[in-house]
Amino acid sequence: MTEGNFVDYIKIHVNSGKGGKGSTHLRREKAVAKGGPDGGDGGRGGHVIIRGDKNYWTLFHLKFKQHVRATHGGDGGKQTSTGHDGEDAIIEVPLGTVVRDSETNEILKEITENAEEFIVAEGGMGGKGNAHFKTSTNQTPRYSQPGIDGQEKSITLELKVLADVGLVGFPNAGKSTLLSVITAAKPKIADYEFTTLKPNLGIVKYRDFKSFVVADIPGIIEGAAEGKGLGYRFLRHIERNSTLLFLVPADADDIKEAYEILVDELRRYNPELLDKSRLIAISKSDMLDDELKAELDEELKTAFNETPYLYISSVAQTGLQELKDKLWESVSFDKTKAEN
Template sequence: MKFVDYVTITVRSGHGGAGAVAFRREKYIPKGGPAGGDGGDGGSVYLEGDPHLYTLLDLRYNRHHFAENGQPGSGKNQKGRDGRDVIIRVPLGTVARITETGEVIGEVLRPGQRLLLAKGGRGGKGNAFFRSPTNQTPRYAQPGEPGEEKHITLELKLLADVGLVGLPNAGKSTLIASISAARPKIADYPFTTLEPVLGMVYVGEFRSFVMADLPGIIEGAHEGRGLGLRFLKHIERNAVLLFVIPIVEEAVLPIYNTLLAELEAFNPALLEKPRALALTKLDLIPEAAREERIAALQAELPADLPVYPVSAVAHIGLETLKEGLWRQLQAARMAHLAEPAA
């Protein structure tokens, strides 16, 4: 299935039904009086979070969503039927904006959460509503209120616990394929990963977290170079960022700093997220030289940065990596719960 994370749709809520002007005409009630019922409310348009979706592909081919109008009232104080609502199912992490102004309506983060896009018009009051001691036979009723029509831009920002950040061909796809059931395309050329891939990583028997493999970031990604600009937004949702750099690279620290600079240029708040570093392709270094290489890199890198030398191909260090990421996730969640409510 194609991954689509940006789409514009048109939504329209239903008009409210008109109130009725009617009078009772019953055999044994000589002065029946007004009996016009209220009109029904127009249907509304909502987004609803669906945890089984991960793309906005369906909405690319179904861009118009119109709710039903409310029915008019009728005699005998009968209220018109309310218009049916329209529920648009979207993946978790979907942000809705007014297309013309960019104003954020809200975001869908939880399964079953509903976000109102366009509210249906209220039904008009029938003439029975306006009866009073001084106006026994009102001959007027309210029209229904009009609905709303809006152009809505939906943007998906993937919800994943751990996001992989690295240059093209850093081994991100091989890593996620080795520690989860995800099966991304793996090849030896730049930008093999053209769209995000999610994988469920299990730690022991009862613990798990979601990892996202994102297209590689190159220098200047925040300016639109490569594929990074389009997918940098998905990193905003990750609780922990796992930087992936091959241990065989001569300039590990400069690469790490380049990646940090791209994240900062896109959104400085990304630097506040917990980080870890996976030094991949450990199997390419002779076993006798591994300890010396790892020690040299750890002395060069920031002291507070967790470093995990791994080989996804040879399955070296993967369990240690998963345990370390799990601990960082738990710490991040506890810190989030400790934050004062806005």
């Protein structure tokens, strides 16, 4: 999937259907001159429904769909026949989609299961026919109820990527390069900041036909939790990852400080993110010799507060198998814990 096809934020205006009118029909047959009211009820207006679909990975199919309308319910007829219900309008979304009210920003629903449905705009009820209003003192009511109007609202769909591992790091830390080496993904790679503007997904093939999904998240900058840089446009994707892989380049001015800034941004955005499994990879480690690594080890063992770390180089392709082993161990542990 190319970056241009990855859409994770969509606004849509939805209209549910209006309910059909109740009928005011009076029964008239050859042998029954005055048969009384037999008007049927109007049909329900169509709902607008959000439905989860595991076959979608992005909101791209909704990119040019600005309005979604359900159809109106049919009017009631004679012989107390009920009008047909309006046809529901279905909006299919990938798993991990958050539905918000665009005006209030309130979260209405989070779609996480395949075929899970949520009625975002209910169709109007059909009106009752005059057959309901017959009384002992009013044998031939010539009135019925109109159908209730449907609902109209603007909604925002936000996708939180469902991946096992999320790559967290500053712009140009080597996340896209790593993803391109350990998966078949082909993210855009360049030597300037914010090369990655949308998340990229890749599947890591592991031993014995096992696999797990890695998401390359756009780079974090200091102040991202307040909306600086790409702000919330990438931080929300991290919420769905079971394991966070922090990438800190070996040529950073201060590796410890760089890691602490990344952790602090996650904490300020959502403290629960720090409860996830963490692994630190010192990227571009082909720039370090054994002596420099030994010096760093003395400093980093205490700096990372027992969070496991390792040295990797995507260019030299060193440390990558060990990285896969540790990620698989973390991902499989998290899945087992979730099942229990």
